[in-house]
Amino acid sequence: MRLNQKVIIITGSCTGIGKAIAKRCVEEGARVVVHGLEPELGADVVQELGPGNAVLHxxxxxQEGVAERLVARAIQTFGRLDAVVNNAALVATSNLHTTDLAFFRHILEVNTLAPFALIKAALPHLKATKGCVLNIGSVNGWSGEPDLMAYSVSKGALMTLTRNLGDTLHREDGVRVNQINPGWVLTENEARRKHEQGFAADWYKDVPAVFAPSGRILWPAEIAAAAVYWLADESGPISGQIVDLEQHPLIGRNPPKN
Structure with a gap:
């Protein structure tokens, strides 16, 4: 097993990509702290993974102090911490005209500052296990769709954090920090957003080729499979790297309308 006995905190793992990562990590021998905002969904995930393999937070x-409480939950439950996956994020529609400072600050608080806080809180334990951090970004971090301005900026800042700490923490503490940037992924929340925007229930079955040359968008399990490499020892000394997981060169932007 590629993650045998490793203990991993995965934020935003009650649904979507985070849930898929948690499931794959347990399949590879890890024990996980499942985190999110939905108690019922989180309890279902823990039940599916097995109470001996997962704990819910x-x-x-x-909230102030949540990073420290997440780390404490991992240590109290499993006795160690080997990795942190910063997956949770607020994906909210906004552009220059619809974004005020309070909204922007909240997006940055969850999508950029919370990962920083969790890395900082986890560092003493990650240093002891020569562990790692995997940040889950977005191809929107390179520029972003017009109506994902605040979200895109928050993911761009996360990339800089990954590059900076990927160098610093690796040299000083032996802790690797890397990032994957998923493209368009069919998560529960993405399906709901598209439904709210007026798309048909089966919209994902007929995505234009410019967005999905393969005929479909990505599945959460495919992102999880990629995540395991960065969490496993097989990725060796690689740190400070950002990898885009997408099938076309439209890096975070829609093509212009004719």
Whole structure:
């Protein structure tokens, strides 16, 4: 097993990509702290993974001290900490005209500052296990769709954090920090957003080729499979790297309308 006996905190793992990562990590021998905002969904995930393999922590990442409490939950339950996956994020529509400072600050608080806080809180334990951090970004971090301005900026800042700490923490503490940037992924929340925007229930079955040359968008399990490499010892000394997981060169932007 590629993650045998490793203990991993995965934020935002009650649904979507985070849930898929948690499931794959347990399949590879890890034990996980499942985190999110949905108690019922989180309890279902823990039940599916097995109570001996997972523990649940429900709390908003914008709350003061949540990072320390997540780390404490891992240590109290499993006795060690080997990795952190910063997956949780607020994906909210906004552009220059619809974004005020309070909204922007909240997006940055959850998507950028919360990962920083969790890395900082986890560092003493990650240093002891020569562990790692995997940040889950977005191809939107390179520029972003017009109506994902605040979200895109928060993911761009996360990339800089990954590059900076990937160098610093690796040299000083032996802790690797890397990032994967998923493209368009069919998560529960993405399906709901598209439904709210007026798309048909089966919209994902007919995605234009410019977005999905393969005929479909990505599955959460495919992102999880990629995540395991960065969490496993097989990725060796690689640190400070950012990898885009997408099938076309439209890096975070829609093509212009004719």
């Amino acid at each position: 429900i709390e908003d990442l914008a």
